[in-house]
Structure formats: structure tokens, C-alpha cells
Amino acid sequence: MNNTFNHLISIAPMVDKTDRHFRYFARLLTKKTLLYTEMITAQAIINGDKKKLLDFNPFENPIALQIAGSNPEELYKAVKIAEEWNYDEINLNAGCPSDKVSGNMMGASLMAYPELIAEMISSMKSATKKPVTVKHRIGISSSKVISSFMPYGSFNDFNHLSDFMSIINKAAPDRNILHARIAILEGLSPKENREIPPLDYAMVYTIKKEFPNSIIEINGGIKTLDDIHHHLTHVDSVMIGREAYSNPAFIARFDSFYDSKPTGQLTRRAIIEGFIPYIKDLEIKGENTHLALSHILGLFQNQSGSTMWKRLISTPSNGTKSSLLSDALASLPQDVLDKEL
Ligand SMILES: Cc1cc2nc3c(=O)[nH]c(=O)nc-3n(C[C@H](O)[C@H](O)[C@H](O)COP(=O)(O)O)c2cc1C
CATH class of the missing domain: 1.20.120 (Four Helix Bundle (Hemerythrin (Met), subunit A))
Known part of the structure; x- marks a missing residue:
């Protein structure tokens, strides 16, 4: 595995939330937690204002860049460009259900094409020596996205997820982050799809058992220190989104998972x-x-x-x-x- 630091907790990528200002603020509260950028498309990195999109304050480290895309060549180029910024990790988004993203064959709709995800991960890995990780769901449901891997427009069972993991793991991602609920590509807003359908943590735990050599991070609905403790007995790491954003005092406790000695008075x-x-x-x-x-x-x-x-x-x-x-x-x-x- 290519992980460069002992990783247990991350703060999830969140568009309009985890920008450079939030990350600076979060870093005042935790030294160890891995922070994610907002999702940035590969095309934006290639064609857009690179400094505006990629600049960050070194104080924010360790930090992971999340990229969305569907074309392995574009992902290669985007990761090559981002090399200059020296992010600690590059992450591929294969879990966003938003129409804007999944409608363009990015985000969660990619889960119907695991071979393509594997190709993208390989392509990204050939552009950097940094860890390349992937964030996805435990399944998807769609009336429009049909593929040979998903001929009935959905997969929502362990065997299908296990096949999916076997295929993408051929590219050896350095970590799989599983948002423990299926993505529903039509009929729900991304906001609704963060509450519906229910979370299925057991599915993620079973994946870890089936793929013991993969580094598995669990995401979705984690709100308390007890939740974190519990998940860490089943999987390698946890990712926390909304609760970290809306209740920053929670973030101040994350470093206690790394060492038992107090990290100094945080008020x-x-x-x-x-x-x-x-x-x-x-x-x-x-x-x-x-x-x-x-x-x-x-x-x-x-x-x-x-x-x-x-x-x-x-x-x-x-x-x-x-x-x-x-x-x-x-x-x-x-x-x-x-x-x-
Ligand atoms: C406002 C908002 C924006 C989000 N943007 C992204 C994103 O850019 N990329 C991504 O992979 N997930 C995104 N997500 C999903 C989160 O990363 C996370 O998977 C989800 O909120 C579930 O975790 P939680 O229950 O701890 O919040 C977003 C979530 C929210 C609330």
C-alpha cells in the first residue's frame, strides 16, 4: 500500500463547504485528520484557472484532492497538472448522484462501469507517486444507466458489490471509501439521497472481511465519538461529512484517536x-x-x-x-x- 501516513479519520469532500477557508479553520481543530477539497472536474483542472482551483495553504496539510471525470486520459492530465501542488492524495469521485455529475457519466453513474473506473485509477496512478483512492457507494439504482455489468439498471446486493470491488481492485486503489448507501440516480435530489435509502454499514464491514488487504474507509451518518470507535473495530478508517461541518467542536476530538496523550488545550x-x-x-x-x-x-x-x-x-x-x-x-x-x- 502506498499510504504515506497513519490514516484513521477524514473530513469528506463537500462542494461549497470544504473550500480552503473551511480547511484552514478545520486544521486549527485537528492536526491529523485528512482534509478533502471540494470535487473538481478533470476538465476544469485542464482548462480552467489552475491557481484558483488548486492553490491551498500549506497549513492545511495533509490534504487530498478529489477529482471527478470519466476519461482516463483527462484524469491523467489533471493529476499531472496537480502534481505541482503536491497534494498528499488524489481521490476519484465515483459516488456523487447529482444530475450535473452523474448525467455526464461522472460520479456515481461510473459504478455501472467498473472496468472504466479501474482504467481511470490506473491512469491516475501512472501520473503520480502519491496515493490514489476512490470514493464510491455500496450500489446504485437508475432507470437510465444500463451496462453489461448492470443490465437491469441497478445493483443493490453484496455479490454485485463484491464483483465491483474485484474489478476496480485490479487497479489497486490505495483506499476504497464506501459511502454506505446506494446512489439513486433519478427521482431524488443529492440532498435527499444523503438520507434515503437507509445506511447499510454491515455491507461495508463484510466487504472488509472479503477484501482484507484493501484499505476500507466507511462514510455516511457518522455523528459521535462512539460511532467512530465502533466503525474502527470493523474497517480501517472513517470519513465524516456533515456532522464535522455543522458541529466543528466534534472535529476537535478526532486527534484523540491517534494518541492517548492530550494534544494541548483546545478551546x-x-x-x-x-x-x-x-x-x-x-x-x-x-x-x-x-x-x-x-x-x-x-x-x-x-x-x-x-x-x-x-x-x-x-x-x-x-x-x-x-x-x-x-x-x-x-x-x-x-x-x-x-x-x-
Ligand atoms: C453540501 C455537500 C456537498 C457534497 N459534495 C461532495 C463532493 O464534492 N464529492 C463527494 O464525493 N461527496 C460529496 N458530498 C457527499 C459527502 O462527501 C458524504 O459522502 C456524505 O455527506 C455522507 O457523509 P455524512 O453523512 O458524514 O455527511 C457532499 C455532501 C454535502 C452535504
């Missing part, structure tokens, strides 16, 4: 003080701070001071947001600010 005050220079820097560069601040709205989730915090972040002000944040440290509930996360 909301320390996190805010760490983020103020970042916001100040955006202000100096004339960048809009609104987007960056939108990612930290959940810092006081379920705590007193939450309403005040959200109002402070969201309301336009005459002064700079960085000084507003500094001033807020005096008015927010001091016990919540100084409580260890």
Missing part, C-alpha cells in the same frame, strides 16, 4: 484567536471574508452564546470582521469560550 477562544489572523490576511488582500466566516457559524452549536455568535458573524458591520471577532471575545460567554473542546 473556542484559542480557535477564534487562531482564525483572526487568517481573516485579517484576507482583509489585507481585499478578499471577501463572508465566505470564510460562513464556515465557522457552528462553533457554538448547542452552547450558550450560539445566537450571539451567529448574529455577529452574519451581520454586515462598518468595522472589519477581524476586529469584530477580537471584540467578541470579551462579550461571548467566557465559560463556553474557555471550556476544553
